[in-house]
Amino acid sequence: MHPSQQHFFRIIYPLRVLGLGLGGLAVGTVFWERHAGSAAWGFSLFVCYLWPHLAYLVSKYSSNRYRAEIINLVLDTFFFGALLPLMHFNLLPSVLVVTLAMMDRIASGIRGLWIVSLLGLIAGALLCGLLAGFHWAPESSMYVILACLPMLIVHTLSSSMTSHRLIRKVTRQNLELDALRRIDALTGLYGRGHWEEQAAAALRACHAHGAPACMLMLDIDHFKQINDTHGHSVGDEVIRALAQVVRRNVRATDCAGRYGGDEFTVLLPGMQLEDALQIAQRIRAQVEGLQLRDMPEVHFTCSVGVACAEHGHSDLRAWMTAADGALYEVKKAGRNGVSNAPVTAFAPLV
């Protein structure tokens, strides 16, 4: 059973007991004022104080509990409809019963429930009106108004609490979804989208006030061969191991991401080229010395392109192209190395 359905079954019984119990107070006051007969009293006592327990037992022992509970919800409104002519359409309790019942059914989110319930309510009112007669006495006395208040107050507060819980749950799930979007599942490094956002912000800071920043672009050498020789799961292990090396060598303020496949990008805000090259060399050397625990015979290396943010980079793509160009140079020169994009002198606009 889906957790949301379990929750639905858990709360519907106490809510029905409470709602109908308080509703019975209002109905009873109207009946008392108009000296209702025993049939009307008997019916309202059944609806308000017996039916909630009966509905619970019916759904509990039903083979399809969800369906049984939906039928119960429609039957609820059929009974509410029947109470309207018995109350001679006393205005306040009638309006409250119809409005609150419809509110609950709309809020349940169950498709079509409110419309079927509305039909059930009209059917109940018509049937009971035909049997007991249609009498019209809409004035609500002060006693009836007072008797309606508990139902109104409790319903309003419980609806607000439900909305409050729902909003908190949706907010929490949105945060979790956001974390999933930001983090690469295989390596735990940032994913491409988040990394690009951070890198674009660093480039904007460079344009705005000359804040330095460097980017490393890493690619595992002959990774396809590793996959082909040892299998995809060893390939994944290699990716994870490289990610660990990257993580060990960056600061908390840096942003290390897996850009896709066997390609990694590291953003180093506030860093000059010399320092960035040192970090790149350190990562490259540590990757060269890596040994997988279960596959010590697998060795691999990586190539790194380094590029500093420049005013001449019109956008992130241009900055990444510079780092990619440096990476290409390393690959061309035989791999397992580090290279940087040529630094262009900044010519101020006149």
Ligand SMILES: Nc1nc2c(ncn2[C@@H]2O[C@H](COP(=O)(O)OP(=O)(O)OP(=O)(O)O)[C@@H](O)[C@H]2O)c(=O)[nH]1
């Ligand atoms: N195991 C594994 N393989 C992946 C994953 N994503 C991409 N790949 C593979 O990574 C390989 C990438 O190879 P290429 O970038 O074409 O080239 P390479 O073999 O690394 O060669 P060079 O980059 O030129 O040194 C492809 O075979 C992809 O199928 C992944 O998540 N796990």
